[in-house]
Amino acid sequence: MAKSLCWCDLTAQTLEAISARPVDHHGDSSLAKALDLKHYKTDARERILLDLYVMTLAACKERKLTPEKTSTFFSIVKANHFKAIEDLKPPTNTGLTVEKSFEYFQQLMVMHSAHRPPYSVGIFTVAETKDLTEWMLATYYRHYKLYQYAFCKRVTLDVATDEPGHIVEMFSVRFPDGVQPLTEALTEEEHNAKLEEERLAAEEAAKQAEEEAAAAAEAARLAAIEKEFAESIPAEVGEKVDTVLEKRLAVMKEELEAQFQAQEATLLEKIAALEAKAGA
Known part of the structure; x- marks a missing residue:
């Protein structure tokens, strides 16, 4: 069942109060008070939100929309914006792509453009839906990446550098067995020579062990022959x-x-x- 966004954020009384006091881009506006944007003068994100809301109301006023339509479109713009930035947080900071965001915006507009209770309500006409969609494309979605950048949560990383000698003094580095520090490491030529020396030593040891094994086998063979010969004499x-x-x-x-x-x-x-x- 579809939930209508009409009067969700701006009631008829609020719209009347806003109309009585002009909404501008300077000073403490009645719109900021109605939406509880208390820090818009010092908070850049609240300032951007207020600018978006003022621009939306100005577009509705320019098209002479009724209070009901104005309230509905205002809430659609607001809900669409917060849906687009809800996943803009570390570590992914992905958010909705512009295609997914525009698809969500179209769903909201369709839900308020055809009177088919309980699935949708007919607040906007087909011409108004098309006109307001074109306005969103020319304004909000034209600067979509900037909105995402402005509302992306940032992580500040402080990096300090120091001299290698100081680092060695600060930390007692312990190397695993068999691992030498770079200052004591062998060059590639020395390492290859050492490997060749170890290979030759291993071959010599294997050859000597083979000769010893062969000599032991020959001695055992002769002892067996001698024993067999002695046992064969009457x-x-x-x-x-x-x-x-x-x-x-x-x-x-x-x-x-x-x-x-x-x-x-x-x-x-x-x-x-x-x-x-x-x-x-």
């Missing part, structure tokens, strides 16, 4: 081999003892000869 053969080895070792021992005795006798003879020569 016990009797082993005993005979041990006996032969014992006899051979005994013979070698006797031969070595005889050699030692002969060498000792020769050495004693030479000593005796030297002593004899020395006594003569």
Whole structure:
């Protein structure tokens, strides 16, 4: 069900009072009092709103609209403006696009241009609807971006700069493990050389580990062969081999003892000869 905007903001008594006291762009107007714009002299946004309202009433007066039509169109302009800026707040500050805003304005005008209760009320004629729409396009929508800019909520950011040395003194910077400060960082050439050195060291370590593993495997293979060979010799053969080895070792021992005795006798003879020569 459509809600008529007639007499929503300006009653017949208010319009009569405004008409009795001319509405201008200077001083404390009766329109500002009626709409509770108490700070329009110091608040730029209230000043802009008052200018828009004065301009709207002037357009209605120029077209000699009745108080009912004047009140209705005034509320349409006001409702359309606040709809356009209702989303103008951080962080998006988007608001309605001009196309969406004009579409909303047309809906409001249609709701008050055809008498089809309870969906719409016939306040404006077709000619008046067209004329007032053209007026909105030539005034409000011509400066639509300026209205959005004026009513956009601003966020002020204060930025202070300081010398790098002072910043280091103010804050104790702790770097994660493995991360060096820029003053101690390597150049690209040094970094690449270090990476190459680490790569070669890793290859050498891998090669050495491979060789050690191969040597261990070969030793294990030989030990297994020796064990297998020892286990394959019969016990009797082993005993005979041990006996032969014992006899051979005994013979070698006797031969070595005889050699030692002969060498000792020769050495004693030479000593005796030297002593004899020395006594003569």
